[in-house]
Amino acid sequence: MIGRRRLTVLLTTLTVLAVVTGCGSLQAEQPPARTSPAVVEKARIKVGVLPVVDVAPLHIAIKNGYFRNEGLEVETVTVQGGAAAIPSLIKGGLDITFGNWVSFIAAQSDGTAKDVGGLKLISDAYQAKPGMxxxxxxxxxxxxxxxxxxxxxxxxxxxxxxxxxxxxxxxxxxxxxxxxxxxxxxxxxxxxxxxxxxxxxxxxxxxxxxxxxxxxxxxxxxxxxxxxxxDGIPIAGYGTTAKFAQESPNTVAAFQRAMAKGQRDASDRATVQALLPDYAGVDRDTAKLVHLGQFPISLDPTRLQRVATLMKTYGLLGADLDVEPMLVRGAEK
The missing domain is CATH 3.40.190.10 (Periplasmic binding protein-like II)
Structure with missing residues (x-):
């Protein structure tokens, strides 16, 4: 009887040890915990914007603290359009700017930004839908x-x-x-x-x-x-210079992550509608009636290449241009 009890205790002990050892092995095989995002090189950035629906996700990201959580403070600067903002971007008056894809692609093609390594596209903003x-x-x-x-x-x-x-x-x-x-x-x-x-x-x-x-x-x-x-043409997004993207990769990545969250939130019409009176200068009744386009959450080279192709077709581009090398992707999560 005593032998049986000792045997039972021994087997139980071995079982416990096996479980503990197994857990230790499983823990050892676990991937390392995700590290915090790298510190941004430039904490305060100037971003060119227009008072249009297209930039609602940026204002959402500011209001909801998405930029702040990434270590960024965004100062918005009103510009007339993408073509008008690019010279300021090149001279360093802006770090990042909202603009239509045509202006970015045209400036890249004609070498306007060659002294700063060209232009980089870092975040999508808006895509067309009927009525907008x-x-x-x-x-x-x-x-x-x-x-x-x-x-x-x-x-x-x-x-x-x-x-x-x-x-x-x-x-x-x-x-x-x-x-x-x-x-x-x-x-x-x-x-x-x-x-x-x-x-x-x-x-x-x-x-x-x-x-x-x-x-x-x-x-x-x-x-x-x-x-x-x-129909459904990509309209606009955010760009910077290759120089800024190379010197401040963590800043660009942080901007992309915050913008992806703002783009995601903009799929809710009520969220966009509530912000329009604040940054676009419209009354709340008008805000209820505006037509909204789509707010993509990632850069798609195939979609953007369509813009360059149409530009060549209608004389806004002298030669074919491959858009994909302009894209900075990978941090839109």
Whole structure:
């Protein structure tokens, strides 16, 4: 009887030791705990923005502390458009800027940023959906069809950008020679009044300016510029110089992680709508009516290559350009 008890105790002890030893082995095989993100090289960064829906995710990321959690403080600087912001980016007045893909690709192609190693694209921002890229005219004016635009002037926020590309593409798709229409650079907030005063005949607008012009002045949309050949076209994102990306890789990675979270949150319309009165200067009733596009959470070279291809087709790019080497990816988590 005593022998059996001793045997039972011995077997129990061996079993416990085996379990403990096994646990130790399992723990030893576990991957090391994830380390904290590397310290950013530049904690306070200047980011160029426009007062448009497209940049809602950045404002969401600021409000929700996503940048702060990454060790970044973002100072926003209002710019007229991507083409206008790139010179400031190159000179160091901005660290990162929001801009349309056309302006970034054009500047890379023509060597504008060669002294800073070229341009790098670091975060997607916005992709077209129907109703969010419209050309508007006076509600009681003479223009009622696309053909009526021949010989007329259309305001766009800057030349050589996404507005010019999509305008030319959709005009040509409707058998209108783009050369028979004049494009005039003008800040988007000024377009509604310029149309009403007959300074220009039409204006290429995005939200919230579309809804404001329709509600305030009764202006009418005669072209959806994100249709036909430009349906679902990628619109804009954030870029920096290769010099900044090389000297501040941790800063760029931190920016990407915070932006990915902001882009994700922007899929909730209510979240975007609540912020528009604060940074876009629209009243809450107008904010309820704006058309929203898509907010991608990662950079896709295939999608962005479509922009470069259309640019070559419609004369905004002199030669083919491979977009993928411009992308900085890997931290959008």
């Amino acid at each position: 890229f419209l050309i508007l005219v006076k509600g009681n004016g003479p223009i009622r069809t696309m053909q009526d635009l021949v010989g007329k002037t259309i305001a766009i926020n800057t030349l050589n950008n996404i507005s010019e590309l999509t305008t030319k593409a959709v005009l040509e798709a409707n058998n209108i020679d783009p050369k028979r229409v004049t494009l005039k650079a003008m800040p988007m907030p000024d377009m509604e009044a310029a149309i009403e005063r007959n300074v220009v005949d039409a204006g290429f607008m995005s939200e919230p300016f579309i809804t404001k012009a329709q509600r305030n002045s009764g202006q009418l949309a005669i072209i959806d510029a994100a249709s036909g050949p430009t």
